[in-house]
Amino acid sequence: MIPLIHVVEDDRDHRHALCDLVEAAGYRAEPFADGSAALAATARPDLVLTDLRMPGMDGQALLQAMRERDPDCPVVLISGHGDLAQAVQAMRAGAEDFLEKPYDGMHLLTVIERGLRSRAARAEIGRLQDRITRRDEGGLLGQSAAITALRAKIAALAPTDLDIVVTGETGTGKELVARALHAASARAAGPFVAVNCAALPESLFEIEIFGHVAGAFPGAQDKPGKLEAASGGTLMLDEVEAMPAAIQPKLLRALQERMVERLGENRLRPLDLRIVATSKTDLRQLTLDGSFRPDLFYRLAGAEIAVEPLRVLGEDIALLFSHYASLAATRYGREMPGLDPALKQRLMRRPWPGNVRELKAVAERIALGLDFPDDPAAPVAEPESLAARVAAFEAREIRLALERCRGNTERTAKVLGMARRTLNDKISRYGIRL
Known part of the structure; x- marks a missing residue:
């Protein structure tokens, strides 16, 4: 659809000249002799180009009326009087730009093009924000086939008490999936306990997972482990592939019997919990080379969920960018950055090796007014031919x-x-x- 521009000017010759200039640039122009007539028009404009001083409703009053009726419609004011105070007042009231007569025709067309681009960007942001407000309770944003299928799988598995393995590349939101499974389960009122298996030193792993009793070692007091802490809820074993080999058979026994024995005691304590294990690598493959116990894998994998990488989510990339950019803009007291076609194209073309985590960092950078970062995986130079x-x-x-x-x-x-x-x-x- 060709953009429609309302040209509001009380001088007949100038009004016709403006319409000729606008139409020569490929837009549709509709002329009006005053602001009241423009407001009464049936067709809603994509941009308003108006003189400041006119009999009846002047440009300032028209600007205010347009802001009330259609806040996203850009209004460009033109004045032949060089009134700086009026210009400042107009810009504060929300004018897209303010030009002084005589003006350069090419500059005016540039202002119009920029105003239309800003409107399109605001409309895109609004559309994405509307989709964000209608997101599911689990916080999984997106409308792509991959996200829709992921939601369906979570909805099907959450009410069960199966232990689950969630696999996906780094930064794809595996913990978000684990939390969504917990929130939609009968255990939602219980604790959600997360353990990063890659961050725990092997010497402390057994103590942290199984707990200990007083006197188990010098200075030890009674302390439940993560298995007991998650009782009644969900235990997430993040990066489970990094679990030390010596711990794997002990965890397997605890999960098989749903009983735990603290370090330093001989009695078993009952466990009532669900395990969600996350991994950035294929655990099945790790069972083949002996780095992960097959029997532990099959105990953990009552069901499996694969989280797709960001690069295959299509339009959801822009949706997620808008969400994180909006959060960052609010946090830092900045204006929400526009999502123009050029930026959207760059978002869609980037391979996103860091997935959502990388996207969030880029969105925060853009919200702070910094440049779009180069893709670290991209070649230094473009192919020559x-x-x-x-x-x-x-x-x-x-x-x-x-x-x-x-x-x-x-x-x-x-x-x-x-x-x-x-x-x-x-x-x-x-x-x-x-």
Whole structure:
């Protein structure tokens, strides 16, 4: 749809000249001799270009009326009197810009284009914020197929008492999934206890998990371990793949019997808890090389949930960026950064090796007014020839489409609009690994 611009000017010749300039730039222009007539128009404008001093309703009054009726509509004021005080007042009242006659036509068109871009950015932010306010209680934002399927799986598994393994790359939100499982379960009123297996020194692991009694070692007092602390609720074993090999059989026994024996005593204490184990690597593969006990894996994996990486979530990337940028802007007392098409394009093209964690850091950086950070995984220089640039772009698009379609070449070919044989040739040519 071609943007509609209301041109409000009491001077007939100037009004027609402005309309000719606006239409020559590819916009639709509708002329009005005063502010009242513009307000009474049926068609709602995408931008208002108005003179400041006019009989009846002047530009300042029109600005105020437009702000009340459509706060997102940019209003550009023009004055032939060089009134600085009026300009300051107009900008404080929400004017997009203020131009003094005589003005440069190209500059006026630049102001109009910038105003329309700002409106589009505000509309996009509003749309994303509306989706954010309608998010589910578990805090899993997004409308993509991957997030929708993840919510469905959580909803199906949460009411059960199965232990669950959640797998996904670093920064994909595995702890968020664990908390959502807890919040939607019958154990929601109980504690949610998290243990980072990679951060615990091996010498302290057994004490922290199983607890100890007074006299177990010099200076020891009675202290329940994490297993007991989570009784009635959920214990999350984060980065469970890092659990020391010596601890694995002891944890297996405790989970099989749902009983725990504190260090330094000979009696068993009952356990009533659910385990959610998270891992950034495939635990099944680790069982093959002996670095993780197969029997412990199968005890933990009553069910499995795989969390997709950020790069395959499509439009949800912009949604998540808007959410974190809004939080950061509020925290630092800044204006919400606009999500213009150029920024959205950069968000969609970035591979996001750090996933949501990296996206959050970028959103906070943009909210503070800093530049968009370079992709650390990107090559230092662009390929020199056009053919090389086209090939790099094509390979990246094919790789992303394959990830979205989980390696299914038939579906990927349909998504990309090419024959399957052509796709396979390109996969081979670019050395893309499925």
